[in-house]
Amino acid sequence: MAGEEEFPLDVSPMYEGERVRKEDMFVELGGPTQPGFELVIYEPDAEKVKDGHVELIGPDLTEMEEGKAYPYAMIYKVWGPEIDKDLEPVIERRNHEFQPYIQGYMHLNQRDEIWVRISKSAMKKGLKSLKQIGRKTIELFKSELPFIQKMEALYITDKEEVEKRLEEARKVYRARDERARGLHEEDVEEFYQCTLCQSFAPTNVCIVTPDRPALCGAMSWFDCRASARVDPEGPNAPVPKGECIDPIAGEYTGVNEAAVRLSGGEYNRIKLHSFFDCPHTSCGCFEVAGFYIPEVDGIGWIHRGSKVRETPIGLPFSTIAGSVGGGRQVYGFLGIGIPYFYSPKFIQADGGWRRVVWMASDLKERVADAIPDEMKDKIATEKEAKTIDELKEFLKKVDHPVVKGVVRPVDGKKITEGWAEEEAPPEAAAAEAAAPEAAAAPTAAAPAQQPAAPQVAMPQFPLLPTAPAAQPQIQIPTTPAGAPVKVILKDANVTIGKIILKRKEEK
Amino acid sequence: MTTVISVTGKGGVGKTTVAALLVLKLVRRGRRPVLAVDADPNSNLCEALGERFERTVGDVREAFERERDRMPPTVDKKLQLEYKLMGVLCESRGFDVLVMGRPEGPGCYCAVNHLLREVLDRIVGGYRFVVVDCEAGLEHFSRRTVRDVDKLLVVVDATKKALSTARRIKELAGLVRVKRQYLVLNMVRSEKEERVLRRGAAELGLEVAGVMPYDENVLQLDIEGRPLTELPEDSPFSHAIDELMGFLAL
Numbered sequence: 001m002a003g004e005e006e007f008p009l010d011v012s013p014m015y016e017g018e019r020v021r022k023e024d025m026f027v028e029l030g031g032p033t034q035p036g037f038e039l040v041i042y043e044p045d046a047e048k049v050k051d052g053h054v055e056l057i058g059p060d061l062t063e064m065e066e067g068k069a070y071p072y073a074m075i076y077k078v079w080g081p082e083i084d085k086d087l088e089p090v091i092e093r094r095n096h097e098f099q100p101y102i103q104g105y106m107h108l109n110q111r112d113e114i115w116v117r118i119s120k121s122a123m124k125k126g127l128k129s130l131k132q133i134g135r136k137t138i139e140l141f142k143s144e145l146p147f148i149q150k151m152e153a154l155y156i157t158d159k160e161e162v163e164k165r166l167e168e169a170r171k172v173y174r175a176r177d178e179r180a181r182g183l184h185e186e187d188v189e190e191f192y193q194c195t196l197c198q199s200f201a202p203t204n205v206c207i208v209t210p211d212r213p214a215l216c217g218a219m220s221w222f223d224c225r226a227s228a229r230v231d232p233e234g235p236n237a238p239v240p241k242g243e244c245i246d247p248i249a250g251e252y253t254g255v256n257e258a259a260v261r262l263s264g265g266e267y268n269r270i271k272l273h274s275f276f277d278c279p280h281t282s283c284g285c286f287e288v289a290g291f292y293i294p295e296v297d298g299i300g301w302i303h304r305g306s307k308v309r310e311t312p313i314g315l316p317f318s319t320i321a322g323s324v325g326g327g328r329q330v331y332g333f334l335g336i337g338i339p340y341f342y343s344p345k346f347i348q349a350d351g352g353w354r355r356v357v358w359m360a361s362d363l364k365e366r367v368a369d370a371i372p373d374e375m376k377d378k379i380a381t382e383k384e385a386k387t388i389d390e391l392k393e394f395l396k397k398v399d400h401p402v403v404k405g406v407v408r409p410v411d412g413k414k415i416t417e418g419w420a421e422e423e424a425p426p427e428a429a430a431a432e433a434a435a436p437e438a439a440a441a442p443t444a445a446a447p448a449q450q451p452a453a454p455q456v457a458m459p460q461f462p463l464l465p466t467a468p469a470a471q472p473q474i475q476i477p478t479t480p481a482g483a484p485v486k487v488i489l490k491d492a493n494v495t496i497g498k499i500i501l502k503r504k505e506e507k
Numbered sequence: 508m509t510t511v512i513s514v515t516g517k518g519g520v521g522k523t524t525v526a527a528l529l530v531l532k533l534v535r536r537g538r539r540p541v542l543a544v545d546a547d548p549n550s551n552l553c554e555a556l557g558e559r560f561e562r563t564v565g566d567v568r569e570a571f572e573r574e575r576d577r578m579p580p581t582v583d584k585k586l587q588l589e590y591k592l593m594g595v596l597c598e599s600r601g602f603d604v605l606v607m608g609r610p611e612g613p614g615c616y617c618a619v620n621h622l623l624r625e626v627l628d629r630i631v632g633g634y635r636f637v638v639v640d641c642e643a644g645l646e647h648f649s650r651r652t653v654r655d656v657d658k659l660l661v662v663v664d665a666t667k668k669a670l671s672t673a674r675r676i677k678e679l680a681g682l683v684r685v686k687r688q689y690l691v692l693n694m695v696r697s698e699k700e701e702r703v704l705r706r707g708a709a710e711l712g713l714e715v716a717g718v719m720p721y722d723e724n725v726l727q728l729d730i731e732g733r734p735l736t737e738l739p740e741d742s743p744f745s746h747a748i749d750e751l752m753g754f755l756a757l
Contacts, residue, residue: 019633021540022598032594089581096586109590110583177579197617218572218618222580235621285617339576 007136008126010103020106020117027064029072029116035162036072037112039169040092042085049079049150054134058158061118062128071162072116073155073169074134076141080149089176091145098140105133111173112166130155180222183210185250185272185345190238192224193258200284203263204327205270207239207255207280211345212272215286217337248410249274249349267329274349275299279334284325286335288363290347291320295388296395297416298357298402299347303338308360308382312391341370351406351415357395358385509632511655512757513639514691516662517672518549521693524725525662526640527555527735528748533636533757534601541602542634547642553597553604557734562595563608564627568619588619589626596630605630607647636757643672645679655684658755660716662691663707665700670707677711689716691751696721717751719744 030036043049064070078091092110099107104122108115118127127133134153142148156162185191187210194206194214208214210221219227219236227236242254250272259267269278275290282289288303291313302308302317309316324333334347346352353375361381364371371379378398385391395403405418514526530543545552553560571588578584597604631637639656641647661676663669673690680688690713692704701718708715722744728737738745 017629017632019593019630021603023600093583108593109586113587113590115590115593173579177581180580194618196621200617214618216618218575218584220580223584226583226585 007132009122011101013101015103016100020119024119025117026066026120026123027118028069031069031115034069034071035166036114037166037169038074038092038095038114039172040076040078040088042083042088043077043079046079046150049077050152051150052138053152054131055154056131057156057161060129070157071159072157073162073165075154076151078148078151080147082147099137101140102136112169185209185211189241191241192228192236193239193262194219194224195235197283197285201327203266204283205259205262205267205281206283207272211343213337213339215283215335215337217287217339250345273345273347275334275347276350279329281327281329282324282335283327287338288336289317289320290334290336292332293357296357296392296402299355300358301363302360303363306360306362310386312358312385312388341367348410351408354401354406357400357402358391509634509637510657511637512658513641513656514660514662515641515643515676517643517669520662520664520669522662523550523552523555523640525691526552526638530556530602530638531736532748532752538635539601540634542631542637543602543604544637544639545606546639546647548609550640552640553606555735556604557736558597558599558604560597560604560606563606564595565608567591567595571619585622588622592626643676645683657686659685659688660691662693664694665704674711689714691717693719694721716754717747719747
């Protein structure tokens with residue numbers, strides 16, 4: 001392109017989102033039928049970037065046949081004193097923002113699934129070369145992002161060359177994703193709220209962090225960040241993290257403040273990685289329900305759409321979801337999104353995976369690669385345990401951590417006592433061995449068994465499946481190792497037919 | 508500016524026929540591009556227009572939910588959804604067809620529907636006219652997956668049931684944002700039938716925008732499974748559509 005002519009097309013944000021329909025298009029680049037990608041690479045050596053230069057490998061527009069689709073790669077090299085590798089994806093993402101400014105040029109999506117169309121009218125207006133597009137794009141980048149001081153482009157329409165470089169590009173994308181996956185709560189300053197389902201669950205406080213996706217599973221921290229950039233006061237407004245009160249349970253001042261605001265004052269404390277203490281609220285549409293099983297002091301999980309009908313507590317997902325949803329903090333239950341199983345902070349305050357005793361088999365299969373090796377064979381499904389008794393048997397057989405007491409991996413603290421009263425603790429065994437003399441020293445043996453007393457399961461109020469659906473159903477969970485049980489009843493009518501208090505039978 | 512026309516009514520009253528002809532005539536009159544939206548899982552607007560579709564918006568939504576957990580963390584889901592939706596758009600001469608497909612399965616669709624709404628809004632904005640063949644429950648409107656309606660045409664035939672469906676639609680239409688609402692009388696065989704229907708319309712308090720005669724040509728195409736593109740321009744039904752469009756100032 002000797003003698004730089006005027007760019008023949010209008011360039012303005014008003015063309016953003018303009019679609020080139022098939023019958024109006026001159027050619028298609030990339031898209032569903034041809035390979036295509038875009039990539040921004042940071043070049044640390046300023047000398048190696050020929051500013052404003054555009055190279056093209058393969059046929060140019062004038063050599064293309066109308067109505068056809070061609071492979072397309074756009075590779076940009078950038079340099080600037082403030083640029084580093086972490087900015088690559090941020091800059092790359094803007095290609096989708098700037099290129100659609102060009103009239104008659106449609107650009108969809110990002111990375112290796114781009115879809116570009118150039119209209120017939122753009123050609124009529126005098127567009128001749130992809131190099132013109134490249135130069136205009138560089139100009140847009142540099143005027144909108146002045147920290148880019150030097151930028152060059154390599155456009156490719158040659159199939160073999162595009163395919164070859166696509167492999168390289170994919171390696172770069174994968175490396176970036178690895179870095180993104182390594183991002184945790186401690187690395188960021190902001191979390192995000194998600195109020196997309198608040199119409200169904202008005203007091204729901206959905207807090208999305210790099211370690212905790214939304215309960216519906218659809219919104220990750222990255223998705224919320226993208227959404228917040230477009231609409232900072234919208235449904236995914238940022239939530240400043242504030243001070244970290246408890247790094248293990250995941251309690252932050254910023255989250256607590258957001259809880260008050262989002263729940264209309266209903267809740268003021270939320271611990272993001274706790275099951276038992278100030279748990280996250282459960283909306284109407286969480287993907288997975290977790291339920292405490294007091295008899296074994298462990299947690300079970302079942303997901304929406306599971307083919308498994310019955311859990312060891314005797315209820316299908318729908319009944320559990322129906323009783324705990326609606327945006328409430330329900331002690332003993334927790335709604336989560338499937339990706340949370342992959343979080344390194346997964347209910348870490350309560351022992352993480354070591355506290356999990358049961359999962360619906362289809363759920364266990366789906367998240368198999370999230371389960372730590374030490375626990376893989378220790379978590380029962382409906383195949384091993386349909387009832388509490390079968391579950392107890394199974395857990396004993398596999399020596400599940402809950403049997404002898406859970407040591408939580410995050411800090412090595414022992415958080416549960418284990419099933420002292422059933423497993424016959426060493427002291428008790430000793431007392432039994434000493435039975436012949438027991439008569440002589442009964443007082444010595446008795447206190448030894450005392451620590452087991454708080455383990456006597458709280459009277460279990462099973463959920464009342466027969467109760468009218470409109471009434472809230474409550475299960476009072478037992479709490480670990482004798483912690484006090486807090487029951488709050490608001491605007492409740494309590495009618496009691498009969499109460500039976502029973503002393504636990506001695507073995 | 509995009510004008511959204513929604514055609515609805517009880518199943519079997521011929522709303523797809525009315526919708527398809529509206530699309531074809533708008534295109535013929537140069538009011539292109541037109542987007543035809545098939546929002547009734549039990550109907551076949553796409554075939555009536557002589558086009559074939561491979562996948563639906565519903566398929567995209569389901570696939571999106573399935574692939575969600577495997578998507579790389581930094582992939583922008585909205586861009587991804589836009590890309591996939593563009594892929595199900597069936598592009599023809601002067602018009603495109605979007606088939607909504609089956610309704611949602613169990614699970615939470617709040618987030619994906621929110622994205623879908625934004626993307627569809629953008630797509631819809633690119634057309635001069637959008638004609639929606641919509642089931643009587645107006646679900647896509649109540650869920651706001653499709654934007655507000657400028658003209659809602661409720662098609663009825665000479666049956667009591669069609670009129671009572673029209674009454675329900677009128678009530679529903681109050682809940683979604685509909686600017687103008689009309690009744691279209693279809694398969695009218697006689698003046699007597701027309702009188703009866705007009706009386707029903709008056710009771711409903713709806714303006715009659717057009718009277719479509721019973722037309723053997725339409726029936727014949729239907730029987731042979733041929734598209735309405737083959738309906739002769741001089742058939743009575745075709746003329747009636749012209750009058751309807753005149754009334755609606757299209």
